Amino acid sequence: MAEAYIIDVVRTPRSVGKxxxxxxxxxxxxxxxxxxxxxxxxxxxxxxxxVDDIIWGTSAQxxxxxxxxxxxxxxxxxxxxxxxxxxLDRFCGSGLTATNLAAGQIMSGMEDLVISGGTEMMSYVTWxxxxxxxxxxxSAGGIGTGNMRxxxxxxxxxxxxxxxxxxxxxxxxxxELDAFGAESQRRAAIALQEGRFxxxxxxxxxxxxxxxxxxxxxxxxxxxxxxxxxxxxxxxxFADMPxxxxxxxxxxxxxxxxxxxxxxxxxxxxxxxxxVDGAAAILLASESYxxxxxxxxxxxxxATANVGDCPTLMLNAPVPAAxxxxxxxxxxxxxxxxxxxxxxxxxxxxxFIRDMDIDRERLNSNGGAIALGHPIGATGAILIGTALxxxxxxxxxxxxxxxxxxxxxxxxxxIERV
Numbered sequence: 001m002a003e004a005y006i007i008d009v010v011r012t013p014r015s016v017g018k019x020x021x022x023x024x025x026x027x028x029x030x031x032x033x034x035x036x037x038x039x040x041x042x043x044x045x046x047x048x049x050x051v052d053d054i055i056w057g058t059s060a061q062x063x064x065x066x067x068x069x070x071x072x073x074x075x076x077x078x079x080x081x082x083x084x085x086x087x088l089d090r091f092c093g094s095g096l097t098a099t100n101l102a103a104g105q106i107m108s109g110m111e112d113l114v115i116s117g118g119t120e121m122m123s124y125v126t127w128x129x130x131x132x133x134x135x136x137x138x139s140a141g142g143i144g145t146g147n148m149r150x151x152x153x154x155x156x157x158x159x160x161x162x163x164x165x166x167x168x169x170x171x172x173x174x175x176e177l178d179a180f181g182a183e184s185q186r187r188a189a190i191a192l193q194e195g196r197f198x199x200x201x202x203x204x205x206x207x208x209x210x211x212x213x214x215x216x217x218x219x220x221x222x223x224x225x226x227x228x229x230x231x232x233x234x235x236x237x238f239a240d241m242p243x244x245x246x247x248x249x250x251x252x253x254x255x256x257x258x259x260x261x262x263x264x265x266x267x268x269x270x271x272x273x274x275x276v277d278g279a280a281a282i283l284l285a286s287e288s289y290x291x292x293x294x295x296x297x298x299x300x301x302x303a304t305a306n307v308g309d310c311p312t313l314m315l316n317a318p319v320p321a322a323x324x325x326x327x328x329x330x331x332x333x334x335x336x337x338x339x340x341x342x343x344x345x346x347x348x349x350x351x352f353i354r355d356m357d358i359d360r361e362r363l364n365s366n367g368g369a370i371a372l373g374h375p376i377g378a379t380g381a382i383l384i385g386t387a388l389x390x391x392x393x394x395x396x397x398x399x400x401x402x403x404x405x406x407x408x409x410x411x412x413x414x415i416e417r418v
Contacts, residue, residue, distance in 0.1 A: 003287045004106035005297035006415065009200050009385030010039040011280035014373040015217040017122030023213040024204060024277040025123035029058075029065045032204065033073030033119040036281035039202040040115060041077065044283060044295060048074075052111035054085035055102045057094025057118030058377040060125040061087065069119060089377075092344060093405035094118050095280060096380025100304040100411055102284050107301065112289040117281035118377035126275070154311040155253035157243070159406065160235030162314045163267045163345035165254050169313075170351055174266045178228040180346040181271040181370050188367025189221030196366055196393060200385045218274045218373040233265030234272065257312040271346035276373030280381035299388050302398070302414040303329035309408045315348050317410030318402045319355045325400065325412040333358055336414075337396025340383040342403030343368035366390060379403065384413065391417040 012035055015022035024032060033056065041048055056070030070085030090097040095118030102116040150156075157165075167177065191197060192215075203214035239251040248256070251263055283295075290297055305325035309317035318341055326332060339362055341349050349368065353360045366386060369379065380403060387399035402412035 001107050002109050004103040004284055004301040005287065005290055005418070006299040006301070006388060007283040007285050007290065007295045007297060008040055008044055009280070009282050009381070009388060010036045010043070010202050011200055011378070011382050011385055012036060012204050012278050013201055013213050013216050014276040014278040014375060015213055017126065017275035017277050017373070019123045019127040022123050022277055023217055024121070027121070027212070029119050029121045029124065030069055030073045030076050032121065032277065032279045033069055033117070034077035035204050036117060036202065036279045037074055037077035037079065037115065040281050040283050041079065046283070047293070049080035049082045050113050051079065051083035051115060052113055053105065054083060054115045055098040056085060056087045057090070057098040057380065058087050059089050059091050059094050059120060060376070061089060062125070063128045064124060065121060073119070090409065090411065091406035092342065092374070092376050093380055093403055093409060093411045094377040095382065096384070096401065096403060096411045096413060099282055099381060099384055100413055102282070103301040103304060106284055106286050112286040114284050115281055116284065117279065117381045119279040120375040120377040121277045122275045122375060123277050151253070155256045156311050156314065157253040158235060158238040158250040159314060160267055160272065160345070161239050161250045161254065161263065163272070163347045164235055164239070164265055165258070165261060165263045166313055166315060166351060167266050167347045168261060168263050170347070172347055172350055176350060177266055177271045177346040178225045180350050181228050182223055182225040184343060184364065184367045184370040185219060185221055185223040187365060188219050188371035191366035192216060192219065196389060197386070200389055216372060218276050219371045223270060228268070228270040231268040231270055234268045236265035239263060239265060254312055267345050267347070271370060273342070273344050273369035274371070274373035276375050278373065278375035278378050278382070280378045280385060282381050282384060297418050298392070299415040300418050302416050305412045307410050309410070311408035314406060314408050315344060315404040316351070317408055318348065318352050318404050321402045321410035321412040322356060322400060325402070325414055329414045331398065331414065336398050336400045337362065337394065338365070338387045338390045338399040339363040340387045340399065340401040342374065342379055342383060343370045344374065344404050346370065348404055380411065384415065388415060388417070
């Protein structure tokens with residue numbers, strides 16, 4: 001099997017995902033994607049006619065985010081028309097899945113130069129969904145939308161209520177979740193102060209070349225656990241809200257599968273992933289193409305994996321995904337120097353640390369989505385870049401990246417610094 005190498009990773013800063021509030025919220029999503037694609041082209045003197053494919057992740061493919069963003073953004077970025085593109089949706093795992101598929105194409109020998117990545121404009125998605133609801137459209141799309149037969153087979157609840165349910169099942173307390181949220185902010189603050197993201201972060205410019213955003217907009221570095229303790233749980237209102245007209249509540253959907261479970265609202269904005277806008281892109285190449293084009297590899301793809309788990313609890317697949325990808329790679333948890341697990345909710349990463357019995361100092365050592373935000377389709381690609389930057393900073397060898405995705409799924413990847 002051929003080797004697949006990561007040549008470069010770029011990402012935009014993340015802006016607050018509220019229309020009219022975040023610096024990027026007025027942009028077209030394709031412009032945001034084109035920003036990182038153009039950066040890959042310019043930084044690597046890339047002959048874009050050689051790009052076999054652009055595999056892009058966007059979860060909410062609606063309105064301006066509809067269509068094939070992988071292709072359209074490449075054209076907007078000035079790529080040769082020969083560079084094809086495709087866009088996929090694995091919910092939160094879209095950007096990571098795009099990279100796994102890109103690596104697989106190269107490792108199989110079918111292609112030599114592939115770009116992966118993703119975009120999510122959460123400000124636009126929220127605005128668009130609200131516009132549809134105000135117009136009387138019953139559903140703007142979502143998990144198991146409108147399929148009552150599926151809900152009867154696999155009840156799927158609100159993700160925040162799922163996070164609270166898992167905390168109840170695992171005996172994880174509000175104090176422990178708040179401590180994790182505060183630590184994410186502390187670590188992100190140090191990383192930003194020391195410029196640990198600078199190598200991979202590119203500014204977003206307007207058509208005149210003026211800077212729209214050149215820094216992370218979401219973090220709140222002065223956050224403390226004591227402050228978080230004062231916040232009201234965010235998902236209490238959803239727990240007892242009907243999931244549909246005359247239907248079961250989101251709490252009842254979980255209790256259909258786990259009837260004895262007592263769900264106490266715990267998570268809030270400070271222990272949940274931030275709603276932001278952002279994009280990221282990864283350049284991957286075969287060994288032969290890299291040598292011919294004079295591209296210097298930064299990392300090797302060791303193994304990839306996908307796992308499905310309980311769709312009712314929804315958020316528990318990262319642990320089995322990590323175990324599966326470790327087995328495929330012939331490695332153990334002790335071989336991994338850098339762990340990046342998306343902080344969809346504090347309970348996801350806290351449970352991961354406990355179940356995998358790993359040193360929490362090596363997981364999300366530069367903070368995570370609680371502090372920096374989670375632009376859904378882009379996050380997987382961002383985390384791969386974060387892991388690679390950290391391997392290079394610390395001299396580590398292996399990084400493992402995984403994340404939960406709606407429907408009870410998790411993709412995973414192991415990279416090796418070269």
